[in-house]
Amino acid sequence: MTVRSRAPFYVFVFLLIAAGISIATWRHIELGVPWMTGEQRPVWMIEARVDFEGQDEAAQVSLHIPQQPPGFNILTEQAASPGYGFTIMETSASRRAEWTKREVSGPQTLYFKAQFVPEDASPDSARTRKPRPIPTFWEEPQATAVNELLREATERSSSPESLTRELIRLLQPDSRTQNTTLLVSDDNYLQLLERMLNHAGIPARTADALRLEDARRRQQLLPFVQIHNGDRWLTFDPRTAEQGVPENLLLWRQGSESLLDVVGGGNSQVSFSMLRQTVPALQLATLEANQNGLGVLGFYQLPIEEQSMFRMLLLLPLGALIVAFMRIIIGVRTSGTFMPVLIAVAFVQTTLVPGLVAFLSVVAIGLVLRGYLSSLNLLLVSRISALIILVIFITAGLSIVGYQMGFNTGMTVTFFPMVIIAWTIERMSILWEEEGAREVLVQGSGSLFVAICAYLVMSTSLAGHLTFNFPELHLVVLGLILLMGQYTGYKLSELRRFTPMKVYD
Amino acid sequence: MDWISPRKLKKLGMLNMNRRNVGYIGRYNERSSFPLVDNKLKTKLAVSEYGVKTPKLLQVVRQQHEISHFREMSEDLDGFAIKPAKGSGGKGITVITGRDEDNFVKASGARISVAMLERHLTNILAGLYSLAGTPDVAIVESLVQSSPALAKYSFQGVPDIRIIIFQGYPVMAMLRLATKASDGKANLHQGAVGVGLNISTGQSLNAVQFNRPITLHPDTGLALQNINIEAWEDMLEMASRCYEATGLGYMGVDLVVDAHEGPLLLELNARPGLAIQMANGEGLLPRLTNIEALKRPHFSPRERVQYAMEAFGKH
Numbered sequence: 001m002t003v004r005s006r007a008p009f010y011v012f013v014f015l016l017i018a019a020g021i022s023i024a025t026w027r028h029i030e031l032g033v034p035w036m037t038g039e040q041r042p043v044w045m046i047e048a049r050v051d052f053e054g055q056d057e058a059a060q061v062s063l064h065i066p067q068q069p070p071g072f073n074i075l076t077e078q079a080a081s082p083g084y085g086f087t088i089m090e091t092s093a094s095r096r097a098e099w100t101k102r103e104v105s106g107p108q109t110l111y112f113k114a115q116f117v118p119e120d121a122s123p124d125s126a127r128t129r130k131p132r133p134i135p136t137f138w139e140e141p142q143a144t145a146v147n148e149l150l151r152e153a154t155e156r157s158s159s160p161e162s163l164t165r166e167l168i169r170l171l172q173p174d175s176r177t178q179n180t181t182l183l184v185s186d187d188n189y190l191q192l193l194e195r196m197l198n199h200a201g202i203p204a205r206t207a208d209a210l211r212l213e214d215a216r217r218r219q220q221l222l223p224f225v226q227i228h229n230g231d232r233w234l235t236f237d238p239r240t241a242e243q244g245v246p247e248n249l250l251l252w253r254q255g256s257e258s259l260l261d262v263v264g265g266g267n268s269q270v271s272f273s274m275l276r277q278t279v280p281a282l283q284l285a286t287l288e289a290n291q292n293g294l295g296v297l298g299f300y301q302l303p304i305e306e307q308s309m310f311r312m313l314l315l316l317p318l319g320a321l322i323v324a325f326m327r328i329i330i331g332v333r334t335s336g337t338f339m340p341v342l343i344a345v346a347f348v349q350t351t352l353v354p355g356l357v358a359f360l361s362v363v364a365i366g367l368v369l370r371g372y373l374s375s376l377n378l379l380l381v382s383r384i385s386a387l388i389i390l391v392i393f394i395t396a397g398l399s400i401v402g403y404q405m406g407f408n409t410g411m412t413v414t415f416f417p418m419v420i421i422a423w424t425i426e427r428m429s430i431l432w433e434e435e436g437a438r439e440v441l442v443q444g445s446g447s448l449f450v451a452i453c454a455y456l457v458m459s460t461s462l463a464g465h466l467t468f469n470f471p472e473l474h475l476v477v478l479g480l481i482l483l484m485g486q487y488t489g490y491k492l493s494e495l496r497r498f499t500p501m502k503v504y505d
Numbered sequence: 506m507d508w509i510s511p512r513k514l515k516k517l518g519m520l521n522m523n524r525r526n527v528g529y530i531g532r533y534n535e536r537s538s539f540p541l542v543d544n545k546l547k548t549k550l551a552v553s554e555y556g557v558k559t560p561k562l563l564q565v566v567r568q569q570h571e572i573s574h575f576r577e578m579s580e581d582l583d584g585f586a587i588k589p590a591k592g593s594g595g596k597g598i599t600v601i602t603g604r605d606e607d608n609f610v611k612a613s614g615a616r617i618s619v620a621m622l623e624r625h626l627t628n629i630l631a632g633l634y635s636l637a638g639t640p641d642v643a644i645v646e647s648l649v650q651s652s653p654a655l656a657k658y659s660f661q662g663v664p665d666i667r668i669i670i671f672q673g674y675p676v677m678a679m680l681r682l683a684t685k686a687s688d689g690k691a692n693l694h695q696g697a698v699g700v701g702l703n704i705s706t707g708q709s710l711n712a713v714q715f716n717r718p719i720t721l722h723p724d725t726g727l728a729l730q731n732i733n734i735e736a737w738e739d740m741l742e743m744a745s746r747c748y749e750a751t752g753l754g755y756m757g758v759d760l761v762v763d764a765h766e767g768p769l770l771l772e773l774n775a776r777p778g779l780a781i782q783m784a785n786g787e788g789l790l791p792r793l794t795n796i797e798a799l800k801r802p803h804f805s806p807r808e809r810v811q812y813a814m815e816a817f818g819k820h
Binding site: 328331485486487490491498500501503 | 516527
């Protein structure tokens with residue numbers, strides 16, 4: 001082997017570790033996969049309730065539902081309405097929930113539930129092409145009043161936004177002049193505002209929003225007005241002239257004509273109730289990942305059975321890391337390099353104490369039986385084969401005895417890798433004959449110590465969470481193991497072993 | 506618990522396990538040369554071309570059915586040693602020193618029947634003692650008659666001399682004496698005594714057992730300070746020649762001194778242990794870096810030995 005420069009190696013390891021950490025960070029930020037287990041995130045559960053009176057004929061109910069409300073993500077949607085056919089109709093302009101039924105009579109109640117996740121992203125609505133203002137026609141004397149009011153507002157403003165603000169202010173009851181009292185009546189205010197803005201050449205429309213407050217029932221939608229400034233739709237409160245969408249405001253309807261259409265029914269109304277829930281952040285991330293296609297990079301889309309298998313598999317690198325650390329840096333002697341990891345995996349299934357008891361008893365009984373086997377003078381292969389069968393007998397025996405005695409934990413013995421245990425027994429027994437019981441004890445307890453350390457790390461919920469949800473972190477583990485492969489310093493055990501050298505110092 | 510600080514170890518130039526594996530075995534020992542030293546039979550054949558003598562080969566048992574020939578062959582032998590070709594650390598070596606009617610007498614004095622020896626051969630063939638548990642062959646060698654000058658220091662067993670050869674230069678040596686604790690074996694971790702040897706003279710330096718310094722052999726009670734190895738330079742040269750035979754840059758050469766044949770090669774080790782440093786009371790690193798820093802290495806074993814005796818001797 002030639003001596004090569006170490007620099008490329010360290011750069012490579014650094015890249016591995018950096019890649020692992022940055023992908024994990026990206027996954028955390030972009031998909032919201034939490035670093036810790038048990039992290040909770042707030043979610044708004046909103047229930048729209050549609051009531052109407054059936055008129056003994058076929059009914060069709062169509063409710064506008066939000067498409068992409070600014071500042072929120074839709075997590076789940078479901079409808080509860082026994083006996084009704086339900087679909088969600090999507091067109092470019094609107095999204096509507098449609099219930100249909102052949103014959104409807106008497107009072108009817110339909111529910112539509114959706115979960116909304118608050119998003120950190122800016123609540124600006126998306127850029128759209130500027131629509132044309134709707135041409136309006138006024139009769140005298142309203143026409144004069146409208147022109148007068150618009151002139152006044154235009155004088156005090158410089159942009160569509162400020163014009164809108166000024167107009168709203170002018171139309172408020174406290175600042176009313178003759179012109180406004182002529183125009184405004186109680187129920188036409190919003191339509192008037194919309195028409196006047198359109199008349200002024202500003203594309204305007206109405207929207208409905210829901211003010212989010214925890215545990216409210218029978219809430220009504222609040223009307224808002226939206227104008228287009230050339231780039232995007234801007235939302236104004238028609239009462240206070242306040243611009244923008246506050247965090248607790250969910251725009252339920254925008255850009256669609258009607259909120260609720262009922263055909264074949266009368267006396268219809270819609271009301272909303274809402275609830276602030278918390279869901280595990282992980283569940284949220286899983287759902288979102290499945291929706292936006294980024295989930296391809298994780299294990300969430302695999303069948304549950306494979307997922308649980310990967311959960312186990314992805315813990316193995318941690319065990320390997322522990323073994324590498326224990327052997328290279330600490331210098332613990334183990335029997336068989338990775339036997340401790342396999343034992344630790346078995347411990348994860350059995351939990352520690354029952355696992356330890358089961359393991360020790362299998363090995364102890366195995367050693368006794370191996371003593372008899374060695375006196376038979378068998379060839380190695382058949383001796384190991386016989387030992388494997390004996391180990392299976394022992395585990396079966398322990399399971400049955402344990403079960404009859406009422407210990408369910410006796411059953412968990414079956415998680416141990418039989419072949420590995422057979423080899424362990426064989427090696428221990430040879431070690432015993434050649435080096436004496438002391439060496440067996442040293443290596444046996446070393447193996448168990450490493451196995452327990454690996455178990456303690458692998459069984460923490462954080463380890464399971466990180467390895468499964470951030471599989472890229474294994475690049476970091478790989479990098480660390482590679483780095484350890486370059487460690488040429490003293491092992492901790494050597495500091496003890498070489499102690500007598502003190503006298504030569 | 507007693508500890509030594511890493512800084513002190515570094516000052517003493519102590520080679521450690523990780524550094525040995527990465528910096529020396531990994532760097533200087535070709536993987537392809539390993540079978541040559543891990544298999545005693547191959548070693549024997551390889552070194553014989555370079556004038557390195559080994560104990561006489563009496564029989565090679567390769568197959569289970571050949572074991573029956575062993576009984577005929579051993580009829581008229583008094584002493585011999587059965588070794589697994591791929592054994593390591595002296596595992597599976599049975600030394601027979603004589604006969605007691607139908608039974609053989611082991612080095613420890615215990616009696617052993619032919620049937621038990623045959624079972625031992627079976628175990629060897631099955632790979633019980635081989636490094637990776639692979640099938641093995643058993644070799645039967647003539648018994649080494651240790652020279653009395655050295656044999657008296659050892660409790661049973663044959664004292665052997667371990668020399669670390671780095672790129673053909675002998676860098677450190679020790680004498681290994683069997684004890685009661687080591688069951689007549691010359692392995693330090695089993696309890697044999699290691700006596701450091703001055704590279705330039707073959708004189709003993711310090712002695713350790715179980716990593717602890719001692720001055721007297723625990724069983725024979727003899728003082729270990731004034732042991733002198735005869736024909737020292739020839740032994741070093743013989744060890745040095747193994748470098749040409751195997752091409753291994755970092756290895757341990759185990760020699761014995763036979764009363765009639767002189768120095769014989771017992772085995773080569775591609776992963777020599779670190780205990781030799783404690784027996785010498787000195788770290789290997791300064792000597793290894795000295796060799797690594799050589800701009801013009803010496804080509805003949807004799808020149809290399811002379812350089813080493815000059816450079817690493819304690820006066």
